[in-house]
Each structure stands twice: as C-alpha cells, then as structure tokens.
Amino acid sequence: MMISKRYRNALLLAKTYPSADCYSDHVPVVGKFKLKLKKNSKPFTNIKFDLAILKTNQTIREKYQISVQNKFEALGDAEEIEQQWENFKSAIKEAAT
Structure with a gap:
C-alpha cells in the first residue's frame, strides 16, 4: 500500500x-x-490607513470629514454601548475606504 x-x-x-x-x-x-x-485559519489582515494624507491634503481631509459626518447623522442613537461602538467603528472604516 x-x-x-x-x-x-x-x-x-x-x-x-x-x-x-x-x-x-x-x-x-x-x-x-x-x-x-486541524482547522486552517486565515491570517488576520489588519488594514492600515494612511493618516498622513489627511494632515497634508486639505481636499481629502474635507471629503473625509463630510463623509464621516454624513455617516454619523445616518446612524441615529443605539440603546446599548456595544451597538454604539460597532456603529461608530463601521462608520469610520467605511468613510476611510
């Protein structure tokens, strides 16, 4: 065999x-x-955002601020603190991409 x-x-x-x-x-x-x-685990990929662009480029900074502000206005108020944190985190990430 x-x-x-x-x-x-x-x-x-x-x-x-x-x-x-x-x-x-x-x-x-x-x-x-x-x-x-054994379970094949996927390596965790952490997305790194280039924050130096926000400091140097005025137009990108303004677009990001407007995008974040619009996301926060659309979120509304959540009862639980965990739900508020998840909403906050997803709004920041969506605006950055």
Missing part, C-alpha cells in the same frame, strides 16, 4: 483480500485510518 509521508502515522491497519471475487489480477486492500485534521 502506497501512502504519502504526511499520512503514514495515521494508518492503523491494512488488510489484503487475495481471494475476493473481483475477476481481476488485482488484490483489494482495505485500510483503517485515524486522521486528526
């Missing part, structure tokens, strides 16, 4: 059945595996 190096420790048992009626010159092989799969 051929198996890759990655899974060689996972093979617990392998049996052949030479007298099986399959009308072929091949011998059926049955194996028992115990796999331990």
